[in-house]
Amino acid sequence: MRVTMIGAGYVGLVSGACFADFGHHVTCIDKDTAKIAALNCGEIPIFEPGLAELVEANVRQGRLRFAAKAAGVAEADAVMIAVGTPSRRGDGHADLSFVFDAVREIAPLLSRTAIVVTKSTVPVGTGDEIERILRENRPDAEMQVVSNPEFLREGAAIQDFKHPDRIVVGTEDARARAVVAELYRPLYLNAAPILYVSRRAAELIKYASNAFLATKITFINEIADLCEQAGADVQDVARGMGLDNRIGGKFLHAGPGFGGSCFPKDAIALLKTAHDHGVALRIVETVAAVNEQRKRAMARKVVTALDGSIRGKTIAVLGLTFKPNTDDTRDSPAIPLITALHDLGATVRSYDPAGMEQAKPYLPDVIYCGSAYEAAEGAEAIVIATEWEQFRALDLERLRCVMARPVIVDLRNIYRADEMKRANFRYLTVGRPAAERYADGALPRRRKAANAKSNAREADELVH
DSSP states (O other), X not given: OEEEEEOXXXXXXXXXXXXXXXXXXXXXXXXXXXXXXXXXXXXOSSOOTTHHHHHHHHHHTTSEEEESSOTTTTTOSEEEEOOOOOBOTTTOOXXXXXXXXXXXXXXXXXXXXXXXXXXXXXXXXXXXXXXXXXXXXXXXXXXXXXXXXXXXXXXXXXXXXXXXXXXXXXXXXXXXXXXXXXXXXXXXXXXXXXXXXXXXXXXXXXXHHHHHHHHHHHXXXXXXXXXXXXXXXXXXXXXXXXXXXXXXXXXXXXXXXXXXXXXXXXXXXXXXXXXXXXOOOXXXXXXXXXXXXXXXXXXXXXXXXXXXXXXXXXXXXXXXXXXXXXXXXXXXXXXXXXXXXXXXTOEEEEEOSSOHHHHTTTOTTSEEOSSHHHHHTTOSEEEEOSOOGGGTTOOXXXXXHHOSSOEEEETTOOSOHHHHHHTTXXXXXXXXXXXXXXXXXXXXOOOOHHHHHHHHHHHHHHHO
C-alpha cells in the first residue's frame, strides 16, 4: 500500500519506518526542510534504539522516502497526520493548529475517496473538526477520517509498533476499516488485536490510557513516601501489589515523578477537555499537581543526605532525560531537581549519555561532563536521576576516590542498600530505609540542631 505520513517527528518517523518495513511504500513529509535534508543524508534527528538502521534499510530498498512538500498525497491509500500537539501557551489546551494547518494544506490534493488517519494525540472531537475542514474544502468528496492513536514508548518504540498490545481504530465506516486493517495486516502473525470503536472513543482512549498510567506512577510515589516514614521497602510493596492480576506490576516503580512528551501534556489536555464538557476529573487534577511538586521536592533528599545544607557544595547529577534510551528532556524530573539545587546554592555537574545538548537550553548553568566519573570529581553527593544502563554498575571504589564525600542519592532505586553499605557509601533512595555509612564506617556527623532546622526551613521554602 501507499502511505503518506504528514510529519517526520517522533511518531511520524517511527511509524513511517515501521510501515515501510512491513512492505508498504511510505513518504514522510515535513515542513522543516533542514530535517528532511538531514534524513535524506541518513541523519536521524532523534535518539531511538534501532531507528537509524530501520530507516537506512528501507530507504535503500526504495520503500521509504522524505520530502518537504506534500508529495504523493493524491496517490496515497492512506494519509496519516502525525504532527505535534503541544500544550497551548496560557491555558494548557492541546494546540491543534499544526493538525488543522496540515489538513487545510492536503485537502485540495487528496483523492475523492481518501482515508485520512489521525495518529497525533488529539482531544475528543478533533476528528469531527478535521472532517468539517475537509468537507468545507472538498464538498464533492467521500473522504473518511479515522482516529488511530499511537501507544509508543520512547526507547522501545519499534518494539511497541511491531508488537502492540492493541491497535485502536476509530471509525464506523466499513471501507475505512478495510484500509486500516490492510495497513496492519503484517501484525496478524503476532495476534495483535484490532479494536474498532467510534472515532471519539479512540481519541479518548489515548488520553485516558496515559492519565491512568500517570496515576499509577503517582500512587506508588506517594506510597513510597509512606514507606520511608513507616520503615517499609516500596519495592516489596510494589511487587506484592503487582502480582495481583487486577493491578499488574508495570508503572509501579517509585521515583522522582513522571515526565516526557506525553504524560504531563496529555494529563493537562485531558483536564481541559473535561472542563470544556463540564466534567471534573479530580483524580487527574491531583495527579498532575502532585507530580509537579514532587520533581522539585526531590532536592530535599540531597539536602538531607548532606546534613541540612548544600550551599557552596558540588552535586553530580547522573541523567537528564526523563527516561533511559531517549534524548528527550521534555518535562524531565531532572530539570526542576537541578533548578532547585541551584536555588539552594549548589554547583551542579552532570552527565547523560544522550540528552545533554537537549538539556542545555533549560539548564545553562550546569557543568556538562564526558562521563559519570568526570561528573563525580569533587562532588559531595551523586544524584541518580535517570536509570540509564550505564549507571547500573558504576565502579563504586573509583567513585569514592574522586568524590569529596561518599554519598549517593538514588532516585531510581537501581542499587541495593547492602551493596552500598559494603562500599561505605551513605545511600538514600526513594521509599526505602536509608543506608547511612561513610568511608570511615561511622554514621555522618550532625550539625547543630538550630542550623539543621534553619536549613530545613530554607529548603522547604525554595522547593515549594
